[in-house]
Amino acid sequence: MSGGLGAIDRVRNRLEGPNTYGNSGLFWAVFAIAVLALAAYPLSPTTSPFDVLTTTQYFGLAFLALSLSIVWGYTGVLSFGQVAFFGVAAYTFGVIGINFSSATGVTAAFFGAVVVGAAFAALLGYFMFYGGVRDVYVTIITLVVAMVLNTFMAQTAGSEWTIGEAALGGFNGMTNIPDLAFGVGDTAFVFDGVGLYYALLVLLVATYLALRVLVNSQFGMTMVAVREDEDRTATFGYNVPFVKLVSFTIGGALAAAGGVFYASWGNFIDPTVFGILFAALPVVWVSVGGRESLIGAVGATLVIERMRTGLTDGVGPLGPEWAFVIVGGLLMTVILVMPGGIVPLIDRVVADRLGGRLPGLAGSETSESSPKEDTA
Amino acid sequence: MSLLATAGVYRGLAVLFQFLDSFAFLVLATVGLAIIFGMMGVINLAHGEFILVGVYGTALAFHGMPIPFADAALPGLPLPIAMVVGVLITVVFGVIIERTIIRHLYDRLLDSMVATWGLGLVVAQLLLISFGSSLDSISTPMGNVAYGPFTSGVYRSVFLPVVSVLLLGALYLLFTRTEFGVKARATIEDPETARAMGVDTDRMYVMTFALGSGLAGLTGALYAPALGAITPDRGSIFLVEAFVAVVVGGPSVIVGTLSAAGLLGFFNAIVTSQYGTFAGLMAMLLVAIVLLRLLPDGITGYVEKVRQRRRAEQ
DSSP: HHHHHHHHHHHHHHHHTTTOOOOOOHHHHHHHHHHHHHGGGGGGTTTOHHHHHHHHHHHHHHHHHHHHHOOOOIIIOOOHHHHHHHHHHHHHHHHHHHHOOSSSHHHHHHHHHHHHHHHHHHHHHHHHHHTTTHHHHHHHHHHHHHHHHHHHTOOOOOOGGGGGGGGGGGGGGGOOOOOOEEETTTTEEEEHHHHHHHHHHHHHHHHHHHHHHHSSHHHHHHHHHHHHHHHHHTTTTOHHHHHHHHHHHHHHHHHHHHHHHHHHHTTTGGGGGSHEEEEHHHHHHHHHHOTOOOOHHHHEEEEEEEEHHHHTBBBBBOGGGGGHHHHHHHHHHHHHHHHOOOOOHHHHHHHTSSSSTTTTTTHHTTTSSHHHHHHH | OHHHHHHHHHHHHHHHHHHHHHOOOOOOOHHHHHHHHHHHHOOOTTTTHHHHHHHHHHHHHOOOOTTSSSBBBOOOOOOHHHHHHHHHHHHHHHHHHHHGGGGGGGOHHHHHHHHHHHHHHHHHHHHHHHOOOOHHHHOTTTTTEEEEEEEEIIIIIIHHHHHHHHHHHHHHHHHHSSSHHHHHHHHOOOOHHHHHHHOOHHHHHHHHHHHHHHHHHHHHHHHGSSSSBBBBBTTHHHHHHHHHHHHOSSHHHHHHHHHHHHHHHHHHHHHHHOOHHHOOOOOOOOHHHHHHHHOTHHHHHHHHHHHHHHHHHH
């Protein structure tokens, strides 16, 4: 019995640490209930197939949010161009998947697309971080990269922009992208509809837990050190450009996975994923949820995207065009009123309710609130 | 002159006019953003929407502003007066935004980007909701000049470049020769000391932001008759070029804007005249990325570093 308990403790030790919110039994209980509720959601009689479909898309987008949380929230590199890796991977998946539409081919397309997305991030990261590009300049380069891709893909309408069977399609985008499938030869799992919903839910939970282990590991500590004080971290002998590069590459791979899920979900991709509106969305999700919290990134993605879907039908007298007014207003309000985002706020409220700080929270807490306000 | 030489002259002229057009666009799109960034440390990602406010203000004043809740409109104004209205509307808009939002964001560079990005979304959408998907365009004044097989618009290729150079000159004088300029620079350099010397720094921030907004409004007013369709998504075109030019130029506002616009405009013009608008834009953005990699502090940052090294060697 003590052996079993020891195993749970060992797992929790890896998952919990100063770099994550939610290091308590209470958190894990709520987390388990939330995951179970999401798992039960498609089974409920009040859930329409359309609801399942849209929620599946939010799961795909949550990977994009996690990628920005790692890069910006944990390493302090604000990338406005995470959509670049997302979109490049989506297009790569389309090109490979359309040309090799067997299960093996689509499996290869998945891994190929993630590798291409991650390699693209690594290349761009190497170019920037080893060249001493810092702060807002990184933000600007990443935004410009997305803009370049947006402009470039929009003009690929002609027949000369066909790779094998796959036409890039310019403004109209690439159609007939296959469903996600894993398998070799005749044994294959094809994921669409409810199948894709569960596949992405499982992958999302697994990725979330793996990232918790990452950010609480030795390397995660170094990422946070780079975010807090780059120069001092370098003085202690850490290779700051390398830390940034690795984090940026992990972020690129996560965004790339999101792009593949997005493209296989809609069987479609077009240049708007590189556009300025789409590029803003991850920043909105992560800022609102709390950029230094992985659970905030995921939660805010699901909630904000659900809200945007709801708003496309209009709310009362407000038409769908109000969706971006509300999203933009929400972003401004969060930055002005609670710069840390919602999850740190919830964390503080819960901790206060339970009387005193929960163990393990103190470290992440101090960086959030300004000391002046605490003593006042 | 041989036929071939004449054709060469025509082609050279075409590149020159293209350069002037691109240069003016870069300077005018950038200058408001550069002042707010260079002097206040706030990156205003809603800058494109500030310009758009100037465009809309001008276009609405020119065509006759609709009166809310009434089936009537104000009479249309002549273009120059409509432009003044556009600038004034943007200044008022900017001051309201500074007092409500921006003043919470000083010294929070990344937060300022994120919050103003949200602001840009809101403004663009509100323009869409209020005025529909496009406004009637205003025809470009001043006509065209024709040479050989080419034509260029006088307004964009001659008038606006002249205006942009005059504007930079005027700003230089404003910041070096007037009391406002001295106080503004003191505030930027060291707000604490400036305050101790009796400068109302809060007021300087509002005025600098109002100046930046006014310049955005002026850009909008000047481009209202040169944009073609006036749609709520045009802000992002200005933003991307301005954003790139500011960082390529570096911290010094006027010299930075001038050098970045010169350099980027040069590459844009060469490639555009050879391969078309799309290639020109791509070339400019790629040059900007490479430049940022080589000169992480921008052109003026690099010049400053070289100057300091020389001084140290002496």
